[in-house]
Amino acid sequence: MNKETHPSGRPRSEQARAAVLNAADDLLVEIGYAAMTMKGIAEKARVSRQTIYRWWSHKAEILFEASAADAEEELSIQLSGDPLADLTAYLEALIHFLANSPAGAAYRALLGEAQQDSAVAELLSAKDPIGDTAQVILKHLFEKNQVPIPLDQATALFIGPCFFWILSGRDPAGLVPQELAKNFLSYLQT
Template sequence: MSAESPPNPRPRSGPRRDEAARLAVLHAADDLLAENGFGALTIEAIARRAGVAKQTIYRWWPSKVEILIDTLIEDSGKQLPIPAGEPTVASIRAYLRDFADFLSTDPAGKVLLVLLAQAQHDEATAESFHKRYLGPRREAELDMMVRGITGGGISPRVDPEVALDTLLGPLVYRALIGAAIPASLVDALVDEVLGASA
């Protein structure tokens, strides 16, 4: 090989193997959190469950919090997408019911609640969680509200940001205290904030 030759490309199996390992780490973190809680969750345990080396994890993530944030981003993107198109009272009601189910029954919902709790007493967690997940998610949800108002699909009785907080806050609170989130609560909130049932 001459000095001018380009370096050997990575084997074709590399990216697939890396993606498989990444997903294995995210699933392992999710499962171990559900089984043992945040305090018992360690990089060593995640590596062992995922079948990867600790060095592999540390190459991609600086901490277990960052792994959990990636897990939450991936899972909520798939399982709790922001409604596309012009929002209506009905589509926002459906989104909020899905959010309630996400908080109550989905392992990723537990990740969200754990990170919210951890962020209350750990500044680094709070900063990263807000920058990577809460901020972008809220921006997308607020955009949904504004699109609904602009398109005439909804007419909230308060400012869009206040409407969003009023709709989401009680659901998160009930999940944090371990209470059920009945559809009737979602319906009452939607009817109060967004107007008559649609």
């Protein structure tokens, strides 16, 4: 038996699920997170409101599911092995993600919501697209050298400045990824 045994009754409609996630994605770009409503998503997806509430509890949850894969992909870079190049590449991807990508807009919206709503906060800490991908880069980097600080603190030092810069509304053009990467590397060698 390879298939999950179906309990009984009509199975969940994959079509409805996809329609909801697509609608959420589209609405985020079209009208923004704040203006998104459960009702709006349902109508855009041509899906009953009840169906949405059956499978998701917040619009945050929908958006998270809708954008997680995109976020993961946008922040996954090809590792070259050259530390400076890899760090720079990651920061470039991160800046683009946070400042220009729809998935990044979703992330910023969710992070904003997470400041107030602990359910959203848990969602993000369970699977943090930025923290997770950054750790992959750093873990690879640290395998060669012995490093004096914990991985998550290194992550904060690495991406914190970019994060602050963009979330506080500053112009992303003012950031120079290579400088930031160089600075981070020099710190590690201290």
